[in-house]
Structures are given as structure tokens and as C-alpha cells.
Amino acid sequence: MSAAPAKIELPTEEKEILESLSAKLGDKTKVIFSKLNRIKVGVSADNLVEVAKFARDDLHFDQCANVTGTDFPKDKQIEVTFHFGSIDGAGLRRIILAISCRVPSVTPELPSLVDLYPSANYHEREQAEMLGLVFKGHPNLSRFLLPEDWNDIPPMLKAYRLPGRLEGE
Numbered sequence: 570m571s572a573a574p575a576k577i578e579l580p581t582e583e584k585e586i587l588e589s590l591s592a593k594l595g596d597k598t599k600v601i602f603s604k605l606n607r608i609k610v611g612v613s614a615d616n617l618v619e620v621a622k623f624a625r626d627d628l629h630f631d632q633c634a635n636v637t638g639t640d641f642p643k644d645k646q647i648e649v650t651f652h653f654g655s656i657d658g659a660g661l662r663r664i665i666l667a668i669s670c671r672v673p674s675v676t677p678e679l680p681s682l683v684d685l686y687p688s689a690n691y692h693e694r695e696q697a698e699m700l701g702l703v704f705k706g707h708p709n710l711s712r713f714l715l716p717e718d719w720n721d722i723p724p725m726l727k728a729y730r731l732p733g734r735l736e737g738e
Contacts, residue, residue, distance in 0.1 A: 582660050583608060586628055593623060601669070609650070609667040614679040617670050621651065621682050629658035630666050633682060636692035638700040640727045646671040647700055649679060651689065672702070674726075681707035699725040 579587075586608055590598050597616045601609040612620045624630040630653035639648045650669035655661035672679050681704035682689045693704045694713040701723040704710065715724070722729050 579603060580605065582664060586664070586666065589628060593627065594620060606663050607665055607667070609669060612668055612670050614670050614672055617668070618680050618682065618685070620668055621685050624653055624666055624668065625685055628666070629661060630655050631658070632656050633686035633689040633692065634665070636689060636696050638696045638702060638725065640674065640700060640725065642674070642727045645674050647674050647677050647702065649696065649702060651682060677701055678703040678705055680705050683707055699723055701726065
């Protein structure tokens with residue numbers, strides 16, 4: 570019989586981030602996981618801007634490194650995750666803070682973080698085009714990667730099928 574894996578004690582920086590999130594934002598965030606160099610919290614779309622602003626201003630995560638999206642058709646939701654890093658916070662450079670929220674796939678709308686994090690610009694545009702997300706307040710959600718004559722559903726939705734492919738391929 571194998572023993573349960575030993576619980577690893579988090580470094581001071583990760584503990585402080587988790588404590589700050591809990592103390593300042595309470596139940597507006599839910600810790601999805603925390604481990605060495607990685608913290609992921611879930612938020613509602615309504616709280617996204619407030620939590621991202623706190624991450625920037627109080628926790629010193631000053632760079633949006635990436636925005637990813639995942640289609641969950643069985644749940645009729647799309648999960649959007651913003652990955653933040655810190656350039657100026659020397660003790661934080663090794664840590665990635667991920668803030669994710671789920672939105673209904675029938676109305677995939679959430680606020681843009683471009684005003685807080687200009688580096689989110691192209692990442693949000695990519696997710697808008699590939700998953701059909703609408704980032705409210707984004708200054709330019711125009712065509713970015715797909716050809717001008719694209720007239721199918723967003724290609725990263727699981728319902729998308731490549732033309733000419735047989736069902737089940």
C-alpha cells in the first residue's frame with residue numbers, strides 16, 4: 570500500500586498572496602489550487618476587474634502574460650483564464666497567478682482587462698476570435714487571425730468540425 574503524498578509547505582510569497590486575497594476579497598475568489606510557483610483562483614465575471622485590479626495594485630502582478638479559453642460544451646460554459654506575472658516584484662518573478670472565470674457559452678461576455686493590463690490586448694482578441702468571447706470595453710475586437718472570409722463558428726469551440734472531415738474523425 571502506498572503512502573499519501575506528503576503535503577509540501579508553500580513558500581512565504583505564495584502564502585502571503587493567498588492570505589491577501591482572502592483578507593481583502595473574501596468570497597469573491599475561490600482558490601482552485603496553490604502550489605510552488607502557481608496559484609489559480611476562480612472568480613465570477615462580475616468580480617473579474619476588481620480582482621485583477623487588486624492583483625496589479627496590491628499584489629504587484631503587473632503583466633498579463635497570457636489569456637486562455639476552454640470550451641466546456643457539456644456544462645454550456647467557456648472558462649477564460651488570465652495568467653499574470655510580476656516584472657517589478659523581485660520576489661514574485663517566479664510565480665504565475667491565474668485568475669479564471671466561467672461564462673455561459675450562449676452569452677460568452679466578460680469585461681476586458683485591457684485598461685488595467687494593456688498586454689492583454691492581443692490575447693483577448695485571439696480568444697474573441699477563436700472562441701467567440703466578447704470582452705466588454707475592449708477597444709478593438711476586429712478580425713485578428715482568421716481569414717477575412719471566415720464564416721463558420723469560432724474554430725476552438727468543440728462543436729466546430731473541419732470541412733470535408735467525416736463524422737468521428
